[in-house]
Amino acid sequence: MILSKSSYGPPRCGVVVFPLVSMPADAAPVNPEREVALFPISSVRILGGPFEKAAEANRGYLLALEPDRLLAPFLREAGLKPKAPSYENWENTGLDGHTAGHYLSALAGMVAAGDDTADGKLRKRLRYMLDEMERCQKANGDGYIGGVPGSRELWKNVKSGRIEANGFGLNGKWVPWYNVHKTFAGLRDAWQVAGMEKARPLLIGMGDWCVDLISGLSDAKMQEMLRAEHGGMNETMADIYAITGDRKYLDAAYRFNHAAVLDPLMKREDKLTGLHANTQIPKVIGLSREAMLTGDDKAATGARFFWETVTKHRSVAFGGNSVGEHFHPLDDFRRLLESREGPETCNTYNMLRLTEDLFEMEPRAEYADYYERALYNHILASIHPEHPGYVYFTPIRPLHYRVYSEPDHCFWCCVGSGMENPGKYGEFIYAKAKDGIHVNLFIPSELKVSGGIRLRQETKFPSRNGARSRWISPSPQPSRCVSVILHGFLRMASRSP
Ligand SMILES: [Zn+2]
Structure with a gap:
């Protein structure tokens, strides 16, 4: 059933209009208080061990890619001359x-x-990519930045309501919303994670393009369009709302909620069997992001229920899920044991992102436990530490082998999420609570807290049990008590230096 906008919109939402206007004068970033908050990646340094080695391998892979070849489709679609052939x-x-x-x-x-x-x-590469994308946005003239073949005609048709969608296609194109969602997310991360100011207006320009594009589509047309895989479009639009405070982006986020999948979840019904797994997980990340920003209880319930059913009833020991990219029947894991196409890396990458959101809303130990299991056993193992490359599937059938990507030839989805993983290894190790700091993962690392004070964790886990944490300060500080919370349930008092 397709719900009407009035019953499916964000809480406290009245009449919804989508004018293309400049930012309201009173708009301000939205950052609701959370139970705990993960520290920015820039506050955490990993100090040795297998995660540092994997990050080094990742650096080699990123440097082996040529930005101009990655950018070629964007220039082509903007009517500019590509500087190199596409991959x-x-x-x-x-x-x-x-x-x-x-x-x-x-x-x-x-x-x-x-x-x-x-x-x-x-x-430097990040700056160059943004410079080139800025050129594309200017040339396109409507805020769009994208490499979808035949972009202009495709989006013109979509805007006018000419929509034909199936699981992996929209108007004959291969999941164009999924594709542009990666650009949205990349621009957001360039600004929010790496602090590249240039990315902010590019991202908001993309947001305005999107708001305008869907403004004339009925809710029924939107839901028809959402039959095609569309990544986490609801998530990125919610993120632009958080960045700008402009409610039109939040309304757009809710319009990207796919009712056929999300409504049952909000009623705690598992209807996932047979669905393409990684199509669904980003939709639920969007749901959790909406819950976080608005206090929407139904959205929070749906996101939590999805996490519970996937991690407790649809995952294998190392934290992965799906066979041949799809959710199998709840009571039958046999194909997972037999198939060459075991759990997909993208799925676990996205499950970790969902876990981060849920943990920030409610720091339960089971979230940290799942994260640890999946990060060490699936994500860390999805990159080869000596011959940089990423795996698509992690087959679990006995005596099977793994297939790793090569920089010049392989551009699967899991290459994309695979190259993002190492930069996120430090993201969940520590979290800030009102009453202390959560230590969620045993990874040798150092956390910059404030005023030059650092928390250093020394561990050889998992090859050896145990971890030691100590405070480091640039100067003698008055003694005060600081709580360190291990996995949310072990708590010990420590003294600052
Ligand atoms: Zn994938």
Whole structure:
């Protein structure tokens, strides 16, 4: 059933209009108080161990990619001359440009995490990508930045309501909203994670393009369009609302809520069997983001229920889910044991992002436990530490092998999410609560707290049990008590230096 806008909109939402206007004078960033808040990646440094080694491998992979080849589809669609030919594989067979968005996010994460080269090569690349995308946005003239083949005609048709959608296609194109969602997310990360100011107006320009594009579509047309995989469009529009405080973006986020999938979840019904798994997870991240920003209880219930059913009833021991990219029957894991196409990396990447949101709203130990299990066993293992490359599937059938990507030839979805993972390794280790600091993961690292005070964690986990944390201060401080909360349930008092 497709719900009407009035019953499906954000709480306290009245009449919805979508004018293309400049920012309201009273708009301000929206940052509701949360139970706990993860520290920015730039506050955490990983100090040795397998995560640092994997980040080094990732740096090599990112540097092996050529920005001008990733940017070629964007220039082509903007009517500009590409400086190099497009890459092949998924990059010139319909999903043109999807990797560039991931590349922005990956560069932003690595730069913020302190994993850049000494001479700042990754930061320079990030700046160059943004400069070129700015050129494309100016040439397009309507805020759009994208590499979807035949963009102009496609989006013109969509805007006018000419829509034909199926699971992986919209008007004959390969998941165009999924594709542009990567650009949205990359621009957001370039600004929010790496602090690149240039990305902010580019992102808001994209947001305005999107708001205008869907403004004339009825709710029924929107839901018809959402049958095609569309990434986390609800998430990124909610993020633009959080950045700007302009409610038109929040309304747009809610219009991207796919009722056929999200309504049952909000009623705590699991109707996921047979669905393409990674199409659904980003929709639920969007739901959790809406809950976080608005206090929408139904959205929070749906996001929590999805997390529970996927992690407790649809996942294997290492935290992955899906077979052949789809959710299998709840009571039958046999195909997972037999198939070459075991759990997909993108799914776990997205499940960790959902877990972060849920943990910030309610710091339950089970969220941290799942995160630890999936990060160590699936995500860390999805990149080869010595011959940089990422895996698509992690088959669990006995004596099977893994297939790793190569920089010049492989542009799968899991290459995109795979290159983002290392820049996020430090994201969940620590969280700030009203009464102390949560230590969620045993990873050798250092947290910059404030005033030059740092919390250093020394551990060889998982090869050896145990971890030691100590405070480091640049100067003698008055003694005061600080709580360190381990996985949300073990608490010990420590003294600042
Ligand atoms: Zn994937």
